Amino acid sequence: MKRNKKERQVSLKETIEQKPFITDEALANMYEVSIQTIRLDRMELNIPELRERIKSVATSTWNETVKALAIDDVIGEIIDLELDQRAISIMDITADHVFTRNKIARGHHLFAQANSLAVAVINDDLALTANADIKFIRQVVEGERVIAKAKVIGMEINNRTVVEVHSHVDNEPVFTGVFEMFRSTQEKEGGK
Incomplete structure (x- = not known):
């Protein structure tokens, strides 16, 4: 009505x-x-429009929380974060993200969103990608919103943390990745 x-x-x-x-x-x-x-x-x-609402929440909420990189270096907008546990970001695919001819998103943008989220979830001053096993599941096109969810699935020796990232558009998988992250310090006693 x-x-x-x-x-x-x-x-x-x-x-x-x-x-x-x-x-x-x-x-x-x-x-x-x-x-x-x-x-x-x-x-x-x-x-404000959605992008400004997201930016406002992300800047005020996550600026002090994210340790391994500046909040402006995260690709997409973080909407949820629990260090060394999980994180969620969203990215709206615009004309800047796609090939001109077919409006399909360039793969490096999907990778960058997932990779920067894997870095952001690490509770350390330095986190670098040591290895990544990734898979593109389907094309993403201009106008779609990609939601990436990162989850820490393991801590290993040699200052490594394994982060799994799944990206979706409208609950449909579009990208997955398992990132082995180097961190500058070992997990703290009683962490994770």
């Missing part, structure tokens, strides 16, 4: 507060209005 503008805007504000990473497209479908209407509503309510 369609709502009037005032009711829609009140509900829209509540929805975005509960789900700050919801897209304008999803909101348009939810409220049965055009994307432009959602954008106008957001502007009237002084609610």
